[in-house]
Amino acid sequence: MFLGDYSMKIVLAYFEKFIEMSGGIERVCCNMANAMAARGHEVSIVYCYGRSGRPFYALDSAVKTYNLMAEHPDKWKNPSLGQCVSGFNKVVREVLRIFSKSQAREWNESCKGRMIQQEIKNRIDTIQPDIIVSFRYETSNYLLHFAHVKVPVITMFHMSPDFILPGAPKGEIRAIAESSRAQVLLKRDIPVVERFCPGAHVVWIPNAVPQYEEHADPGAEKKTYTIINAARLNKPQKRQHLLVEAFAGLAKDYPDWRVELWGGGNDSGASYAKELREQIRKYYLENQVFLKGESTHIINQYKKSDIFCFPSAYEGFPLAMTEAMSSGLPVVGFKSCTAVVDLIDDGRTGVLVDDGAESFAKGMKILMDSREKREKMGAQAREAMKGYAPEAIWNMWEKLLNEVVSGE
Structure with a gap:
């Protein structure tokens, strides 16, 4: 049941090869899309890959998917956005890498952001969402600093910020700080993000874990x-x-x-x-x-x-x-x-x-x-x-989405 007063238009943004991956991020994306669609919200997933299709994990037919690369296919020379960076820009990146890995990554991300900024603007303008949930900090950087979207953005962390943030490009740090919220999976991660991203509004919501009626019997005597x-x-x-x-x-x-x-x-x-x-x-x-x-x-x-x-x-x-x-x-x-x-x-x-x-x-x-x-x-x-039962976790997410959209 929706906790707010109205149905929301929600975009889940993951500018990667969403349809061909079977990892945790892709699973969380599909699970969240399904859960929010079941609660009456209009949900879209926007990804960026040279091939279109349905994802590895089950996705409700009510959830719309949009591939940024499908809008102007002649523009792209490779299915992966990172491989579309021009030869000159790759040379610049490798020169920068000699002096600073962070600067090299910053340059690489800026090249990718410039390539898809118009596609992002066009798609967001068409959907006109109330809120965007960004599944990676790079995606938040593209949304906020290249496409300059005016829609509230929530940035998700799927990995320990202790591992991600040291040496992260300034653009991504700034994007996290400028997001309406930054969501972490463990409470211990809140001060880490606050330290690396001054001004960030950090919230804790863990992953949803399915609850199974049938379960393993590891105490049983077996042949194998x-x-x-x-x-x-x-x-x-x-x-x-x-x-x-x-x-x-x-x-x-x-x-x-x-x-x-x-x-x-x-x-x-x-x-x-x-x-x-x-x-x-x-x-x-x-x-x-x-x-x-x-x-x-x-x-x-x-x-x-x-x-x-x-x-x-x-x-x-x-x-x-x-x-x-x-x-x-x-x-x-x-x-x-x-x-x-x-x-x-x-x-x-x-x-x-x-x-x-x-x-x-x-x-x-x-x-x-x-x-x-x-x-x-x-x-x-x-x-x-x-x-970590799904109902409780999706309630937390729905409450957060409603708070951000309502400007609370």
């Missing part, structure tokens, strides 16, 4: 037990190789256990998949460790699993992990990973360990050795996620 990881294949951040390495030291003693890695990726993900397969062969784990690809219904895999392992280096508010917890799985993660350390109660909903494959293996062993611990921690993880 499953450790699951769900994340895009990404070596610097998701670090699935650490899970494989950790399991390699346990596999011989636990022949009835298997590891399933669920997730896809871009070109770098394909290269990493090859590396992971080589690692699996190196440790002779072909019959115990499996790369399973992408799934639109990962809950079906969680229900059959016993432990969720998440060796990420950094996160914002990991949907895969929290959904696994909501499905009743205990988690193994690193103490060093922001968000993971905030969302796992060590010894109660999962096991937190020091960084490194050896420590990760010790954490896995704690749960692999005890059906009782898996069952108890899984039940407590499920209970802990009730505080």
Whole structure:
């Protein structure tokens, strides 16, 4: 039920290759669009990519999608906006990079902003939204400083600002500060954004976590037990190789256990998949460790699993992990990973360990050795996620949208 007095026109702006990605941002975008459309609001998603279509995740037919690149297709030489930057501007960027990575990125973003500023103006003028929710700080920069939109903008953070903001281009810092609101996923992130972006009006709204009636049974006795990881294949951040390495030291003693890695990726993900397969062969784990690809219904895999392992280096508010917890799985993660350390109660909903494959293996062993611990921690993880139920989170979002539109 809408908390305000009228239906709003809402634009979700994500000037990336929205339709071909299956990550957390794309999922949040579709979930938010669906939730706001179900509450009677007119919702549009505006993206920027050389190909048009429907996204990976389910999207309500009432939600309209607009591709900025589709408006003048002859203008673009590459599906990706970043690859459309001219050769001269790329040379300038690389020269600047010698002296300052931040200045190089600032130049690159200014080139992209100039290329799409007219398309942004045309589309926003056509839709005439009451409010824009920007899914990236770069997008906010394009909206506010290149297209000069007069519509209120809310900038979302999907990653820890501690990771994003040091060295960020001045234009993006300014865009965050000038947004009507900057939304963060963890309360601890509020002072971080305020420190880096003086004047920013920061609010906390976490991600919505589905609540499942059917759930995993990690305490059950089985012939085969499953450790699951769900994340895009990404070596610097998701670090699935650490899970494989950790399991390699346990596999011989636990022949009835298997590891399933669920997730896809871009070109770098394909290269990493090859590396992971080589690692699996190196440790002779072909019959115990499996790369399973992408799934639109990962809950079906969680229900059959016993432990969720998440060796990420950094996160914002990991949907895969929290959904696994909501499905009743205990988690193994690193103490060093922001968000993971905030969302796992060590010894109660999962096991937190020091960084490194050896420590990760010790954490896995704690749960692999005890059906009782898996069952108890899984039940407590499920209970802990009730505080992030979608209805409550979308109420928070709707209230915020109404406040901004009403000028409160």
